[in-house]
């Protein structure tokens with residue numbers, strides 16, 4: 001047995017062999033260890049009983065698969081894929097599929113845990129799950145991507161479905177990939193099942209407003225928080241890390257709809273900065289062509305993708321990957337408000353530093369829950385076969401995000417705790433209640 005400080009309340013569990021259950025790392029920066037530590041703090045405050053706490057510390061079930069895919073050169077490459085079904089007490093598991101070269105089972109577990117808290121905090125009748133394939137999608141042709149996506153569904157079909165587990169896009173996965181996956185699943189079932197996956201293209205049962213829902217939901221949360229903090233978002237400056245779906249849509253909504261000034265964008269190749277504001281539309285065009293920010297004429301380039309985290313701005317928007325704001329750089333964060341559109345961008349050590357500095361933190365599974373909220377709307381529309389217009393989607397998203405923020409804010413006031421812990425209190429309590437009512441614990 002491996003001893004770690006990974007058990008309930010920071011103690012190792014005597015009966016768990018951590019290597020045997022496939023923990024890919026026992027490092028304090030491992031996202032799943034972080035997710036468990038965050039839960040432990042909430043469990044203590046909520047005085048959860050031991051079985052409830054243990055059920056929430058671990059995924060209910062998970063599947064690992066090996067995926068043989070014929071590459072364009074005729075050879076077969078075997079990829080590794082995962083799907084983690086963390087908790088389905090409140091409804092079918094829900095969460096994206098990531099394609100990433102550094103994917104690990106622990107990262108997928110952490111993300112699946114965060115999906116469980118995310119669906120609970122916005123109070124949609126879904127659980128939490130996540131999937132991943134270890135691959136570098138930038139090196140794959142469209143044909144290889146399609147065959148890989150279909151191979152994943154062929155292996156996972158037995159655990160997916162409307163009533164079981166409903167995937168969606170995430171890092172490096174797109175509406176086109178969702179379409180291939182839906183098609184493969186439908187072929188296996190012998191009939192169309194549009195609702196088995198969300199984030200689909202509009203002609204195949206996608207929802208209006210799903211494309212920018214993660215960013216827009218975050219902006220709605222930020223607007224509600226700014227009202228209380230008396231921060232004028234139109235006069236504020238913003239620095240954004242990541243220019244994928246969440247980051248680029250956030251930049252556009254901030255510039256076009258809030259009238260805010262986006263002063264910096266960080267991407268894999270570096271950070272582009274202009275104190276007078278970047279032209280986000282021109283940057284989008286540049287990014288579409290080059291997949292980076294280097295060479296953009298409208299700002300100064302710094303060859304460091306994390307430089308954007310430390311620049312002078314009012315609002316910092318991490319919208320890329322986990323573990324970006326750490327004990328090393330948190331002290332140099334200048335923003336007053338942190339809008340976490342990425343999953344897990346801030347480590348617990350960094351969290352403590354930011355809290356001490358008085359940064360107003362809008363935690364990931366609240367701030368980025370707009371995506372899964374519109375995914376839920378998409379499932380409802382698929383089930384009805386009746387589709388809503390964009391105004392209705394946005395109106396309902398606004399209502400969900402505002403209610404979620406208010407519940408978290410109220411918990412923060414009542415318990416005198418930071419927003420992240422408050423969000424945990426709200427979400428964990430809802431999942432624990434569902435498990436209790438079902439008689440699991």
Ligand code: GLU
Pocket residue numbers: 094095096097118166167168169170171198343368369371372373375
């Ligand atoms: N991948 C997104 C997330 O992390 C969306 C999940 C979904 O729509 O199911 O929230």
